[in-house]
Amino acid sequence: MSSTVFKLKLGQVLRYLVPVYAVYGFAVLLPLCIAFIYSFYNDAGSTFVGVQQYVKLVQDSNFWISFKNNMVVVVICVIGQVGIAFVIATLLQTKFLKMRALHRVAIFLPVVLAPVVTGYLWSLIYNYRFGILNWFLGVLGKEPALWLDSPGTVIYAVSIPLVWQYVGLYLIIFLAGMQNISSDIHDAVEIDGASWIQKTIHVTLPLLKGVMQVALLLCVSGTMKTFDHIFVMTGGGPGTNSMVMAQYAYDNAFVMSRLGYASTISIGMIVLSTIVVSLVVKLTGGGLRNE
Amino acid sequence: MKRKRFIQSTLLAVLALIVIATTGCGSNGSASKGADENSGGDIGLTFGHFRVSKDNIDVLFGDTLNQFRADHPNIKIKEEAVAHDPYRDRTTTLGASGELPDIFMANGSMILDFASKGYVAPWDNVIKEDTAWSNDFVDGAFDDFKVDNQIYGVPVKMAAVHTIYYNKAIFKEIGINEFPSAWEDFKKAITTLKEAGYTPIGMGNRSSVPVGSTVFSTLADRVTGTNWFNEVKSGERKFTDPEFIQALEAMKELIDLQAFNPDINSIDEGQGEALFYNKEAAMHISGSWFLPRLVREAPEDIAANTGMAFFPAIEGGKGDAHAVAGGGGWSYAVNARLTGEKKEAAIELIKALSGEKFAVAQKEISEIPARNVANYDESKLSPLANEYSKMLEGISYTPVYDIRLKPALVKTIYQGVQELLIGASSPQQIAEKVQSAVE
Structure with missing residues (x-):
């Protein structure tokens, strides 16, 4: 019975969705296809060169440096965003905490900031002369540090704003998930005398597996295409030490005027991101179908 | 059956939308073009x-x-x-x-x-x-x-894409009354400035263009000479030639003396200018476009004490010292x-x-x-501007890298200079990277 109702309405529902699909096709799929086509052309977009650009991409050390940097950012964000968000979420569930709403709002607030604003904010925080971090080091009697100029550490420095900005998003996701865990389970565990850590590891974490998978997926796929923060803070510099794939594609398209190659990089980005994301899905226990 | 028809109609709708959208843009374009040509004299x-x-x-x-x-x-x-x-x-x-x-x-x-x-x-x-x-x-x-x-x-x-704006008062303070006219003296001045607690050259180079353009283009020409540049552009010579590596090494000499502010690669040009304005830096290197800004924005005692100079000749270099990158x-x-x-x-x-x-x-x-x-009215110019226009009389202009070379190559060279600044690559490595970008 219910299935026939659904079938009858399906056509109508999908018809209402036509504008959405049209916009999606026009704004997402079409440019993607065009980029794919451009990636087989030379940099002026005038002659077909086959897979030549792809051969160049595979041999391009700058591209692989960008990919490596991307992976560093992904690892930091997975630990930072998802990890810290989970810890904070469990803390927010405990009974000792006062002013729960205030904490939630304060942690969620950065999520609504524009990434460019976050980037500027943090480049001020990192500033060598009047940044708050170096002021703090000065108070402690230490030498000021070059946060965004040291080639070895700049990639960590530009990752922290990403963590800072999006930790609130995952916090909300985890809080929503935790509210779905029946309080009976918690009560039972507490009667059995489990400590907070035991409760978190053995009860909350397994019950949040599905939510955790979604959070990881969002975090990894979002971080693979990160651009705005790094563009504002360092522009990929110094040298190529904070270059990520999206920044490299931007540089090629709009600074170096190599449109064909920039398209190739974007396609390379999609391929690598898909591989990484599917690896993550595999590692966290095979797909979301069961949920 | 019904479903199939539905899919067909949906596909058709999407297709129609795309066609309307794309041809819509197209006909708009040609309509405006037509109007331009046909509207009777306009x-x-x-x-x-x-x-x-x-x-x-x-x-x-x-x-x-x-x-x-x-x-x-x-x-x-x-x-x-x-x-x-x-x-x-x-x-x-x-x-x-x-x-x-x-x-x-x-x-x-x-x-x-x-x-x-x-x-x-x-x-x-x-x-x-x-x-x-x-x-x-x-x-x-x-x-x-x-x-x-x-x-x-x-x-x-x-435009001259290189001019050293220096603070005469600071130079006097460390015992230099005349801007050095030899490369060795220039380096000595940098060391003395550094010892006196000043940043010798204050700049902002986040985009990697300022140092590449205003410092390196002229410095490189002092070493390589303009002929080499023209030959490398036409493909007769290579960036891995000893000339270019020596130019990068001259740049490295300045870097090794810690001539630049340590945060040079994380601040932009305006912040670099501020270092010159607040007397933290004794020199600021920029182009001729900085002069009107300096006259307008700088504190009075800075503007009154500003002198202008170009890089001195480099011993053994093939370039003319009475030249500046520009055009x-x-x-x-x-x-x-x-x-x-x-x-x-x-x-x-x-x-x-x-x-x-x-x-x-x-x-x-x-x-x-x-x-x-x-026939122009000299009294309309500020004293600094008059001095500058006299300085530029009879000067010859040498190629600016970011103007004469293709954008992709420019980015590679300037990024290389930035890597040199942070000590991440050696001149040899950068030269090889640049040459591979040509090919």
């Missing part, structure tokens, strides 16, 4: 430029444009103006899709890119025919816009698809923006016009 021209601020030159540009409009009521100029930095991006993007305005400002690097794609019209015939207009241009003014011996742009002005820089270019009276109107407009009258006015607001002007 000539429509689009003009892409970056003269949008309240700076003197931008006001002069606007006034000239309005005067031209009043003189030619049948020519309708539609301005597509955005500020300088976004203008660069915008024009590169428009160039990538071949949708450039009828007239637009283009720098040498863009001309190089567009000429090879056939987007810009050559000027050689116009220059030959109208000698009254073309004769008074400064020697080499058109050099930046030459591709295969054809000229594709008319210079907007001349036309930006030019007015005409879209290659213009024909007939539209093209004539475009040429006339550009002549108005590069003629004698405009050049005199340019000179009087402390700009360096692209043509020789004799």
Whole structure:
């Protein structure tokens, strides 16, 4: 019975969705296809060169440096965003905490900031002369540090704003998930005398597996295409030490005027991101179908 | 069955939408083009430029444009103006899709890119025919816009892309009364400044362009000489030649002396200028465009104590010390698809923006016009500007890397110089990387 109702309405529902699909096709799929086509052309977009650009991409050390940097950012964000968000979420569930709403709002607030604003904010925080971090080091009697100029550490420095900005998003996701865990389970565990850590590891974490998978997926796929923060803070510099794939594609398209190659990089980005994301899905226990 | 039909109709709807959207844009474009050509005598021209601020030159540009409009009521100029930095991006993007305005400002690097794609019209015939207009241009003014011996742009002005602005008071304080005229003395001055607790050279280089353009282009020419550059551009020589590696090593000498502020790569140009203004840095290296800004913005005691100089000669170098990287820089270019009276109107407009009258006015607001002007009012210039224009008399201009080379190569070289600044690569490694970008 219910299935026939659904079938009858399906056509109508999908018809209402036509504008959405049209916009999606026009704004997402079409440019993607065009980029794919451009990636087989030379940099002026005038002659077909086959897979030549792809051969160049595979041999391009700058591209692989960008990919490596991307992976560093992904690892930091997975630990930072998802990890810290989970810890904070469990803390927010405990009974000792006062002013729960205030904490939630304060942690969620950065999520609504524009990434460019976050980037500027943090480049001020990192500033060598009047940044708050170096002021703090000065108070402690230490030498000021070059946060965004040291080639070895700049990639960590530009990752922290990403963590800072999006930790609130995952916090909300985890809080929503935790509210779905029946309080009976918690009560039972507490009667059995489990400590907070035991409760978190053995009860909350397994019950949040599905939510955790979604959070990881969002975090990894979002971080693979990160651009705005790094563009504002360092522009990929110094040298190529904070270059990520999206920044490299931007540089090629709009600074170096190599449109064909920039398209190739974007396609390379999609391929690598898909591989990484599917690896993550595999590692966290095979797909979301069961949920 | 029903489902199949539904899918078909949906697909059709999507297709129709896309077709309407794309042809909609297309017919719009051709309609406006048609209107331009058929509306009885009216000539429509689009003009892409970056003269949008309240700076003197931008006001002069606007006034000239309005005067031209009043003189030619049948020519309708539609301005597509955005500020300088976004203008660069915008024009590169428009160039990538071949949708450039009828007239637009283009720098040498863009001309190089567009000429090879056939987007810009050559000027050689116009220059030959109208000698009254073309004769008074400064020697080499058109050099930046030459591709295969054809000229594709008319210079907007001349610019020196390197000038050391130094604080005379600080130099006196450490016992140097005259700006060093030898490379070794210059290095000694840097060491002394460093010991006295000053940042010898304060700059901002986040985009990697400032140091590459205003420091390295001139420094490299002192070592390699201009001939080497021309030969490397035509492919006879390589960036892995000892000349270029020596140039990078000269740069490295300055870096090893800690001549630059340590946070140079994380701050932008404006923040670098502030170091010079607040006496933290004894020198600031920039182009001729910094001078009007210095006169306007700097604290009074800084402006009064500012001296100007160029890099001294480097022993064993092949370059002329009485030279500075610079040239036309930006030019007015005409879209290659213009024909007939539209093209004539475009040429006339550009002549108005590069003629004698405009050049005199340019000179009087402390700009360096692209043509020789004799009859201007010297009293209208600030003392610093007068001093600067005397300094530039008889100087020869050497190539600016980011104007003469293709954008992709420029980025590689400047990024290399930035890597040198942070000590991440050796001169040899950078030279190899740059050479591989050529191939």
